[in-house]
Amino acid sequence: MAVISIYSTKGGVAKSMTAIHLSSYLANKGNKVFLLDADQNVRTCSDWLEDSTDKNFDGDDFNSFDADMIDVINTLQKEYDHVVIDNKGSNDLIVSESLMCSDFCISPIVPQDNDIKSLPRTLETIHATRDVNTDLQYKFLIQKADTHAFSRKNKKLLNILDELELDRFETVIKRRSGFDVAMESNSTVLDMNNDAKAVYEINRFGQEIERWMEGKEH
Numbered sequence: 001m002a003v004i005s006i007y008s009t010k011g012g013v014a015k016s017m018t019a020i021h022l023s024s025y026l027a028n029k030g031n032k033v034f035l036l037d038a039d040q041n042v043r044t045c046s047d048w049l050e051d052s053t054d055k056n057f058d059g060d061d062f063n064s065f066d067a068d069m070i071d072v073i074n075t076l077q078k079e080y081d082h083v084v085i086d087n088k089g090s091n092d093l094i095v096s097e098s099l100m101c102s103d104f105c106i107s108p109i110v111p112q113d114n115d116i117k118s119l120p121r122t123l124e125t126i127h128a129t130r131d132v133n134t135d136l137q138y139k140f141l142i143q144k145a146d147t148h149a150f151s152r153k154n155k156k157l158l159n160i161l162d163e164l165e166l167d168r169f170e171t172v173i174k175r176r177s178g179f180d181v182a183m184e185s186n187s188t189v190l191d192m193n194n195d196a197k198a199v200y201e202i203n204r205f206g207q208e209i210e211r212w213m214e215g216k217e218h
C-alpha cells in the first residue's frame, strides 16, 4: 500500500502522463489503484479518465470529493492498494497536503535548461515537506529525453543530478510519439501497444517503482 505523488513545480514535464502510465502499470500487476487528479485547472487526468474506454483503474477529480486533501487520501487509502496523485505544477495548500500524506514522490524532469532551472524550487518544496513527513522518499524521473544515444542535453542533466547526489530512476523515458498518441487517444502505450520502446521504458520504470516500494516495506 502506497500513496505516490507525482510532483514538480514545472509545467509540461509529463506529470500527468507519468501518473496515468504508472497507474495503468500497477493495475496491470493486479493492484487496486486510484488515480487522484489534484490539478483542478488543467484536469488532464480527469479528462483522460472520462473518455478512456480501456482503463484498468479508478480515478476522479479531487474537487468531486468535497473534502480536504488529507481526508480524501485517508478515505482512498482504506479502499485501494495504491493511490497515485497527479499534482499541479505550482505550490499551494493542496499540493503541500498531498505531499504531506505521500509515501513516495516522483518528480519528472526534462533535459532542458528551463526545466533544470526549476529544480531548486521543486527540491525546496520536497525538503520542506520532509521536515514534517520524514518518511517521504523521492526520486527524479528523466522524462521526454532526447532519443539520441549521445545527447548532450541528456548527459548534462544526468551530471547535474549526480553532482547534487539526487536519487533518480535508472530508466530514462524518451520523447516518443507513441506516448503522445496514447495520451491523445485517452489510452496508454501499455494498452495500445503502439510503440515497443515506449512500452519497454514504462515496464522498466514500473519494475523500479515496485522494487522501491518493496524496499520501504521491509
Ligand SMILES: Nc1ncnc2c1ncn2[C@@H]1O[C@H](COP(=O)(O)OP(=O)(O)OP(=O)(O)O)[C@@H](O)[C@H]1O
Binding pocket: 010, 011, 012, 013, 014, 015, 016, 017, 018, 039, 042, 044, 088, 089, 143, 144, 145, 173, 174, 175, 176, 177, 179, 180, 181, 183, 184
Ligand atoms: N515521453 C513523452 N514523449 C512524448 N510526449 C510526451 C511524453 N510525455 C508527455 N508527453 C506529452 O507532453 C505533453 C505534456 O505532458 P503532461 O500533460 O503529462 O505534462 P504535465 O507535467 O502534467 O503538464 P501540466 O503542467 O500542464 O499539468 C502532453 O501532450 C503529453 O502527451
Ligand SMILES: [Mg+2]
Binding pocket: 015, 016, 017, 039, 042, 044, 086
Ligand atoms: Mg498535468
